[in-house]
Amino acid sequence: AQKITQTQPGMFVQEKEAVTLDCTYDTSDPSYGLFWYKQPSSGEMIFLIYQGSYDQQNATEGRYSLNFQKARKSANLVISASQLGDSAMYFCAMRERSGTYKYIFGTGTRLKVLA
Amino acid sequence: NAGVTQTPKFQVLKTGQSMTLQCAQDMNHEYMSWYRQDPGMGLRLIHYSVGAGITDQGEVPNGYNVSRSTTEDFPLRLLSAAPSQTSVYFCASRGEGNNQPQHFGDGTRLSIL
Numbered sequence: 001a002q003k004i005t006q007t008q009p010g011m012f013v014q015e016k017e018a019v020t021l022d023c024t025y026d027t028s029d030p031s032y033g034l035f036w037y038k039q040p041s042s043g044e045m046i047f048l049i050y051q052g053s054y055d056q057q058n059a060t061e062g063r064y065s066l067n068f069q070k071a072r073k074s075a076n077l078v079i080s081a082s083q084l085g086d087s088a089m090y091f092c093a094m095r096e097r098s099g100t101y102k103y104i105f106g107t108g109t110r111l112k113v114l115a
Numbered sequence: 116n117a118g119v120t121q122t123p124k125f126q127v128l129k130t131g132q133s134m135t136l137q138c139a140q141d142m143n144h145e146y147m148s149w150y151r152q153d154p155g156m157g158l159r160l161i162h163y164s165v166g167a168g169i170t171d172q173g174e175v176p177n178g179y180n181v182s183r184s185t186t187e188d189f190p191l192r193l194l195s196a197a198p199s200q201t202s203v204y205f206c207a208s209r210g211e212g213n214n215q216p217q218h219f220g221d222g223t224r225l226s227i228l
Contacts, residue, residue, distance in 0.1 A: 004157075033213055045205065047216035091157060095213060101146040101165050102173065103217065105157040 002027045002096050006106035013082045014114050020067070021077040021109045023092030033095040034075040036066065039108070040088040048090075051075055082113045117141050121206050121220035128196045128227050136191040136223050138206030146209040147189040148217070151175065151202040158205065164189055196227045 003026040013019040148163035160173030164183040207217040
């Protein structure tokens, strides 16, 4: 069965430093998609970055990059130059199979950026 | 640009009462879904729809009904509320393309007493 695991319930990072949030997944399907979302304390879900299983290069979006290691089934989110506004809950999610609309989410990592 | 709109934002119910959580999107998205978010458990899929007239169960469908009569609307019904359904509920929609992200509403915080 498909599964997403985020093993870091909480993390701290100093402002302006980089931080890596871990995400591992389990699937037997060759075609899948991986997403990261940010949930600030206000509660909304904000899309950050996407990686497809067939994408050759790691995805990047501004200060966000995805360290995709397919053989290890990991899709870690890297945030560079952390800002106080990055303090939030971060969720890794996987679309189960190409052509479906079923997503599974990890349990999240709460990131706190320190001034 | 409204996106995905959920109503109400907050609701308190008594055990056994029924209610409908509303979700509407104005992006002409075919794909819509409902999630519940509980502490320490991330988001769990309740029901989803791939187009008007088509719905299917997610991970935790028991106690919830859905229908999709139009592309825009995807209401979630609780027929007989139970304290275990106390949660934050999110509606989401997605456009065509597997690489498209889901767009989420702002959530409904529901308490069952």
